[in-house]
Amino acid sequence: MKTRMLGFAVAIGLVLVPPASFAQKNSCLECHKTLEGELKAPAESFAQDVHQQFGLSCRDCHGGNPAEDDADRSMGASFKGVPKRARIPEFCARCHADAAYMRTFNPSLRVDQLSQYGTSKHGRRLKAGDTKAAVCVDCHGAHGIQSAKFPKSPTFPWNIPQTCGRCHADPKLMKDYQIPTNQLEEYKGSVHAQALFEKKDLSAPACNDCHGNHGAVPPEVQSIASVCRQCHPSTGELFSKSPHKKAFDEIGRSECEACHGNHKIVRPTNDMLGTGEKSVCLQCHDAASPGYKVAAAMKDLTDGYEARYQKNLNLLAQAEKKGVEVSEPKYRLQEANTVLISARNLTHGLSLNDLKKTLGEGETTLTEVEKEGVAALDEAKFRRTGLIIATFFLALFGVALFLKIRSMRKPDA
Amino acid sequence: MTKIVRNIVAFFNERLQVQPLFDFAKKKKVPEHSYSFWYYFGGICLFLTGIQVATGMMLMLYYTPSIDAAHESIQFIMSHVKFGWLIRSVHSWTANILIGIIFVHMFSTYFLKAYRKPRELTWITGFFLLIFFLAFGFSGYLLPWNELSYFATRVGTDIAGSLPLIGKWLKTVILGGSDVSQATLSRFFWLHVAILPIAALAVIGIHVLLVQILGMSKPIGLDERKVKEISFFPDFIYKDALGWTLILVLVGIICVFLPWEVGTKADPFAATPLGIKPEWYFTFMFTTLKIIPSHVLFIEGEKLAILVFMAGGLFWMLVPFIDRRAAREKKSPLFSWIGIAVGLYIAVMTILTYTVPKL
Amino acid sequence: MNRRRFINLFFGGSFLATVGAFLFPVIRYLLPPKQAEAAQKKVAAAKVGELAPNSAKIFKFGSAPGILINSSDGKLLAFSAVCTHLTCTVTYQADTSTMYCPCHNGRFDLAGNVISGPPPAPLEVYQVDVAGEDIIVSKKG
Numbered sequence: 021m022k023t024r025m026l027g028f029a030v031a032i033g034l035v036l037v038p039p040a041s042f043a044q045k046n047s048c049l050e051c052h053k054t055l056e057g058e059l060k061a062p063a064e065s066f067a068q069d070v071h072q073q074f075g076l077s078c079r080d081c082h083g084g085n086p087a088e089d090d091a092d093r094s095m096g097a098s099f100k101g102v103p104k105r106a107r108i109p110e111f112c113a114r115c116h117a118d119a120a121y122m123r124t125f126n127p128s129l130r131v132d133q134l135s136q137y138g139t140s141k142h143g144r145r146l147k148a149g150d151t152k153a154a155v156c157v158d159c160h161g162a163h164g165i166q167s168a169k170f171p172k173s174p175t176f177p178w179n180i181p182q183t184c185g186r187c188h189a190d191p192k193l194m195k196d197y198q199i200p201t202n203q204l205e206e207y208k209g210s211v212h213a214q215a216l217f218e219k220k221d222l223s224a225p226a227c228n229d230c231h232g233n234h235g236a237v238p239p240e241v242q243s244i245a246s247v248c249r250q251c252h253p254s255t256g257e258l259f260s261k262s263p264h265k266k267a268f269d270e271i272g273r274s275e276c277e278a279c280h281g282n283h284k285i286v287r288p289t290n291d292m293l294g295t296g297e298k299s300v301c302l303q304c305h306d307a308a309s310p311g312y313k314v315a316a317a318m319k320d321l322t323d324g325y326e327a328r329y330q331k332n333l334n335l336l337a338q339a340e341k342k343g344v345e346v347s348e349p350k351y352r353l354q355e356a357n358t359v360l361i362s363a364r365n366l367t368h369g370l371s372l373n374d375l376k377k378t379l380g381e382g383e384t385t386l387t388e389v390e391k392e393g394v395a396a397l398d399e400a401k402f403r404r405t406g407l408i409i410a411t412f413f414l415a416l417f418g419v420a421l422f423l424k425i426r427s428m429r430k431p432d433a
Numbered sequence: 434m435t436k437i438v439r440n441i442v443a444f445f446n447e448r449l450q451v452q453p454l455f456d457f458a459k460k461k462k463v464p465e466h467s468y469s470f471w472y473y474f475g476g477i478c479l480f481l482t483g484i485q486v487a488t489g490m491m492l493m494l495y496y497t498p499s500i501d502a503a504h505e506s507i508q509f510i511m512s513h514v515k516f517g518w519l520i521r522s523v524h525s526w527t528a529n530i531l532i533g534i535i536f537v538h539m540f541s542t543y544f545l546k547a548y549r550k551p552r553e554l555t556w557i558t559g560f561f562l563l564i565f566f567l568a569f570g571f572s573g574y575l576l577p578w579n580e581l582s583y584f585a586t587r588v589g590t591d592i593a594g595s596l597p598l599i600g601k602w603l604k605t606v607i608l609g610g611s612d613v614s615q616a617t618l619s620r621f622f623w624l625h626v627a628i629l630p631i632a633a634l635a636v637i638g639i640h641v642l643l644v645q646i647l648g649m650s651k652p653i654g655l656d657e658r659k660v661k662e663i664s665f666f667p668d669f670i671y672k673d674a675l676g677w678t679l680i681l682v683l684v685g686i687i688c689v690f691l692p693w694e695v696g697t698k699a700d701p702f703a704a705t706p707l708g709i710k711p712e713w714y715f716t717f718m719f720t721t722l723k724i725i726p727s728h729v730l731f732i733e734g735e736k737l738a739i740l741v742f743m744a745g746g747l748f749w750m751l752v753p754f755i756d757r758r759a760a761r762e763k764k765s766p767l768f769s770w771i772g773i774a775v776g777l778y779i780a781v782m783t784i785l786t787y788t789v790p791k792l
Numbered sequence: 793m794n795r796r797r798f799i800n801l802f803f804g805g806s807f808l809a810t811v812g813a814f815l816f817p818v819i820r821y822l823l824p825p826k827q828a829e830a831a832q833k834k835v836a837a838a839k840v841g842e843l844a845p846n847s848a849k850i851f852k853f854g855s856a857p858g859i860l861i862n863s864s865d866g867k868l869l870a871f872s873a874v875c876t877h878l879t880c881t882v883t884y885q886a887d888t889s890t891m892y893c894p895c896h897n898g899r900f901d902l903a904g905n906v907i908s909g910p911p912p913a914p915l916e917v918y919q920v921d922v923a924g925e926d927i928i929v930s931k932k933g
Contacts, residue, residue: 221877221910223877223896223909223910223912224910250897251896251897251909251910252896252897253894253897254894254895343518343689343690343691343692344518345508345511345512345518345692345695346512347508347512347695348512351856354879355857358879358880358881361880361895362880362894365894365895403518403519403689404689406689406817407685407686407689409813410685410810410813410814411682411685411686413806413809413810413812413813414678414681414682414685414810414813415682416802416806416809416810417678417803417806417807417809417810418675418678418679418682419802419806420799420802420803420805420806420807421671421674421675421678421803422675423799423802423803424667424671424799424803425668425671425672425675427795427796427799428663428667428668428671491818491821491822494821494822501833501931502833505833509827513825513826513827514821514825515817515820515821515823515825516817516818516820516821517821519817519821520817520821678810
């Protein structure tokens with residue numbers, strides 16, 4: 021009986037040993053999880069780390085022997101410890117710049133981050149001995165690193181402004197560098213931020229789309245225009261064909277930025293044209309110049325068109341409120357809005373004739389929509405009139421019935 | 434004028450021999466007492482059904498029961514067909530009003546114990562009519578093929594699918610497949626314009642015939658001294674007509690100021706909109722299923738609720754045979770209390786659906 | 793005229809007026825409207841031979857623009873011209889044989905798929921048929 025039970029236990033043990041040995045021992049995690057504060061945090065956050073998902077662990081970056089429970093033996097000769105800030109880029113690049121190694125995990129990942137970083141402002145300052153400059157862990161984190169494709173990652177598009185802003189919006193940190201710290205605030209007021217944060221449009225630019233990721237530098241005067249042209253090529257083309265291109269090149273001003281700003285790029289309105297106080301044309305053109313007249317003419321055209329568009333919008337909204345079905349004209353009005361957008365784009369070409377032609381096409385749509393809008397309001401009025409008439413007849417009939425009923429009630433003799 | 438009418442009547446009388454009908458109509462009397470106000474509701478149901486048949490037939494002229502064209506045809510009716518907005522809005526609003534009036538009619542006859550002998554069959558045919566009109570509502574709701582219709586149908590048929598034993602088969606038969614699709618639309622259209630109208634017409638015929646043969650039921654123990662008799666034709670008819678005229682005015686005002694919306698076209702691949710629910714007359718069952726715990730003792734909560742509803746429906750249908758006291762012309766307070774409980778339950782569950790959305 | 797006659801006349805008259813007020817909308821409803829059918833899901837976009845190879849034309853499909861392309865190897869293709877990014881109207885670029893959205897540099901291939909730029913979804917593909925002299929575009933499926 022006893023031998024049989026012993027044999028049984030040994031069999032069970034033998035079955036369990038192979039699986040148990042697959043769960044590799046990690047004394048680093050086991051020990052650090054029992055500690056407090058800064059020493060505990062890496063062990064806790066590592067569970068979410070992308071490196072852990074690829075089967076890497078503490079030893080692969082920090083060295084040491086995770087099979088040893090004893091602190092001295094586990095953090096023995098091969099242990100690299102916490103790398104110094106100035107050494108962190110090389111520390112990460114040990115793997116991330118090794119194409120052959122990275123290929124075994126994810127062949128599509130880039131391996132030039134370190135060389136890019138070397139050209140960046142951050143990289144150059146670090147090389148010059150400034151350890152306050154951003155290194156890998158400042159943007160990516162250290163132990164809970166996630167792929168930039170994950171929404172919770174600090175390098176996911178809509179988290180990037182906050183990540184950069186951690187330093188660049190901090191006046192105390194930036195005190196020594198003599199660069200402004202209002203970029204994040206300005207960006208947050210921009211149409212790009214609205215697209216990214218509110219509309220969740222991931223194609224909208226965050227800091228890295230204009231400044232670069234690892235090779236981040238503020239774009240030079242010449243390159244600003246190219247940077248904007250990445251997403252706004254038609255505008256850029258129009259500008260390049262216009263007389264402004266030569267003029268801007270001569271005075272050495274950056275193209276798009278001169279009128280639209282760099283971080284607080286807001287949705288353009290007609291007020292940016294013309295000769296009013298919000299006009300950007302007045303930056304260079306005074307009242308005597310031909311440019312002034314063109315500016316004024318362009319504003320009149322777009323203003324007139326927009327006013328008509330708005331009028332139609334209100335007309336249809338009114339009709340809809342009164343219960344008339346206006347989804348078709350509403351859809352067509354959207355086309356008129358597209359014309360307005362392309363007209364505003366056209367202003368970069370500075371051609372009054374082109375502008376007139378485009379707006380003219382939109383005017384036809386507006387005329388049709390206006391006709392339908394007015395018809396819709398008439399229909400609403402017709403319905404109410406009809407209701408009054410029908411109710412009146414029904415009321416008469418009701419009174420007649422009532423009289424009939426009353427006369428019936430008079431008892432027959 | 435009346436001479437011409439008399440001649441026409443005489444013409445048909447000689448050939449169709451309808452004189453006995455006229456004699457019957459002339460002699461038919463309707464009792465008037467403190468509860469006779471409730472008599473009007475049956476006639477209102479009939480009147481509203483007539484409106485539904487008329488507007489429904491007119492809608493069929495421009496409606497297309499195909500998933501590529503259904504929504505567009507409704508859009509067309511609402512915007513391009515002269516008075517299309519009116520016909521369609523009347524049809525949609527009256528459908529809801531009709532079901533509301535059916536509930537009033539049902540509960541008023543219940544509390545007045547009008548179901549008691551000899552009117553058991555009137556009650557049972559009425560019960561079937563309730564089922565038919567709920568089916569009318571459910572099938573009609575899908576026809577515009579908009580977002581609300583599509584998902585409400587999905588939710589509704591899912592519940593049918595969770596019935597024990599026959600659930601999966603029943604759901605497939607209702608849907609014409611495994612999902613809400615063209616097959617479903619064709620099937621619901623077939624039900625809504627052919628099968629249900631014929632069935633409802635036949636049962637309404639029996640129901641109304643029974644009312645004519647048996648006359649109006651009077652409350653149990655009513656003091657006969659307080660009862661007056663008026664003739665059905667023309668006195669009661671005029672009073673009926675007054676009620677119908679008022680309803681027409683109401684419907685007209687609602688349709689001009691609150692036309693029924695077209696909605697967005699159904700997109701089977703879109704996510705189910707938040708807070709989707711069936712039409713209000715199904716919400717008491719829907720909300721019950723939502724709040725019942727997932728397991729009650731050893732039975733799945735949803736299945737238990739459905740079984741209780743079915744048992745409740747069966748009880749409701751057979752109440753004339755279960756209420757022995759009323760059958761003996763004795764006051765039956767127990768059944769009145771049951772009725773109040775049922776009515777309160779339906780009312781509370783319906784109100785809860787709309788006031789506490791995050792159930 | 794005594795009271796009874798008055799009531800009867802009033803009754804009859806108001807009844808007729810009410811019936812009239814109901815017949816008027818019903819009859820107008822039954823008469824065919826000017827636009828004979830609901831929104832066309834089939835459109836004659838162009839005539840055969842109107843488009844040279846490797847060129848395109850914008851046409852009206854329902855209440856939105858569509859684009860009909862005669863590709864360089866003579867195939868007729870049609871798509872919704874509403875860019876899936878921010879609803880600008882796409883154009884056809886003969887030099888790259890792609891559809892291009894000038895608003896933010898979105899580019900689609902001749903299967904409607906997004907090749908580059910911000911559009912999040914492909915363009916809807918339409919069915920093209922030739923009926924005699926007309927090129928008919930309709931929704932697929």
